[in-house]
Amino acid sequence: MKPPDGPDFTEHPLSSRLAYDGGLLKLHRDEIRLPDGAVAWREYVKHPGAVMILAFLDPETILLERQYRYPRAAHFIELPAGKIEPTEPPLETAKRELVEECGYEAAEWWRIARLEPCIGYSDEIIELYGARGLTHVGHQLDVGEHLLTFPARLDEAAQWLREGLITDTKTAFGILWWLQFGDKA
Numbered sequence: 001m002k003p004p005d006g007p008d009f010t011e012h013p014l015s016s017r018l019a020y021d022g023g024l025l026k027l028h029r030d031e032i033r034l035p036d037g038a039v040a041w042r043e044y045v046k047h048p049g050a051v052m053i054l055a056f057l058d059p060e061t062i063l064l065e066r067q068y069r070y071p072r073a074a075h076f077i078e079l080p081a082g083k084i085e086p087t088e089p090p091l092e093t094a095k096r097e098l099v100e101e102c103g104y105e106a107a108e109w110w111r112i113a114r115l116e117p118c119i120g121y122s123d124e125i126i127e128l129y130g131a132r133g134l135t136h137v138g139h140q141l142d143v144g145e146h147l148l149t150f151p152a153r154l155d156e157a158a159q160w161l162r163e164g165l166i167t168d169t170k171t172a173f174g175i176l177w178w179l180q181f182g183d184k185a
Contacts, residue, residue: 009035011042019043024083047124051094052081052170054112054178055104055131060153063102063134064171067147077160078171080149081126090127098131100140102149107133115173128174154179 011032020027026046034040055063065078082097084090091109098104108131115126141147152160157175160166166175 007035011035011040014039024048043121045118045122045124047122048086049084049090049124050081050126051084051090051097052079052115052126052128052174053094053098053131054128054174055080055098055102055106055134057134057151060155061151062154062157062175063104063149064152064157065101065147065149076168076171077166078168079174081170091129094127094129094131099137100142101145101147103136103139104131104134105137106131107135112174113177115170117170117173126170128177130178 011034014031014033016028016030018026019029024047028044028046030042030044032040032042053063057063063080065080066075067078068075080097080101082093082101084093088096091111094109095106098106110130112128112130115128116124117126118124139149154175157166158179161172161175166172
């Protein structure tokens with residue numbers, strides 16, 4: 001059974017302006033027409049997109065990272081991830097990020113899922129990939145990038161979610177998706 005289609009609630013742009021142009025994010029402010037004909041404003045962040053990787057050392061062990069996130073002023077445990085560069089295909093980004101952040105290349109890659117984490121205020125899309133057959137080739141961290149990569153069993157990661165030690169939503173999604181569907185999807 002599929003969810004109902006229902007009525008069309010599409011909002012139509014009337015005008016758009018760039019309110020902020022940053023190095024990573026761009027904030028837009030659009031005047032729109034609502035389905036009932038009224039006019040309203042929408043502010044949203046344009047994001048270049050990202051990838052996230054479930055990198056398997058063995059069928060039960062993945063790579064995780066611990067890094068400091070300035071906006072929250074705290075350290076977080078996350079799956080390896082990174083921003084897509086202009087014109088770079090998402091799979092190439094995943095391959096690049098796995099080497100840069102974790103120091104591994106993978107013999108096997110596959111697309112797992114697509115995540116749209118902030119639909120109320122951003123167009124960000126995160127493509128989730130799986131990687132197996134890892135070979136350590138050494139880290140190639142970007143300048144100014146500081147993180148610790150470590151192995152974790154999937155059952156440990158699930159427990160850390162339960163305990164609130166992993167709170168990053170994209171990481172929670174990736175781990176829970178795999179535990180629920182794994183290779184069955």
